[in-house]
Amino acid sequence: MKKFLIFVLLIVALFTTDIEMIKQPRQQFLEKSIAMLSESTKVQRPTAAARARTRIDQQIQLTDKQAAHLDEELANDLTMKKFFQQYCIEREMSLYFFTDKLENICDIIESAMQRTGSL
Known part of the structure; x- marks a missing residue:
């Protein structure tokens, strides 16, 4: 349980930090993830x-x-x-x-x- 809590805190810290070394790769990762998810939802079935x-x-x-x-x-x-x-x-x-x-x-x-x- 302790390890999980530390892991969650680490993830929260990485997503909320404004350090430029972490901020830029995080932003790129999020943009790629969102682009990939939006592409997967473009497959639309006919109504x-x-x-x-x-x-x-x-x-x-x-x-x-x-x-x-x-x-x-x-x-x-x-x-x-x-x-x-x-x-x-x-x-x-x-x-x-x-x-x-x-x-x-x-x-x-x-x-x-x-x-x-x-x-």
Whole structure:
């Protein structure tokens, strides 16, 4: 326990000192560590909205107005959840999508949300 306490005090002293010999290598080490961590987080998986939009484009033929409306509704996961709640769960009437097309869109959105765990 004594050794651990001494080790912790030594680490704290190294990170809080303003001695130039220690400060410069410490700063470089921290910058490299942060750069490495930020690079590892750059691998981003597609969002549920992006997945759904891609699958809808592949499977359903849309008019220009429908595509523009769907782009707005699937801009991000939050707006997609609102769209899903409003038109798929509560079954409100949509001005752009009807019957089979709306059901297919709802199925695609639901599967995308399940895959990404955002349902």
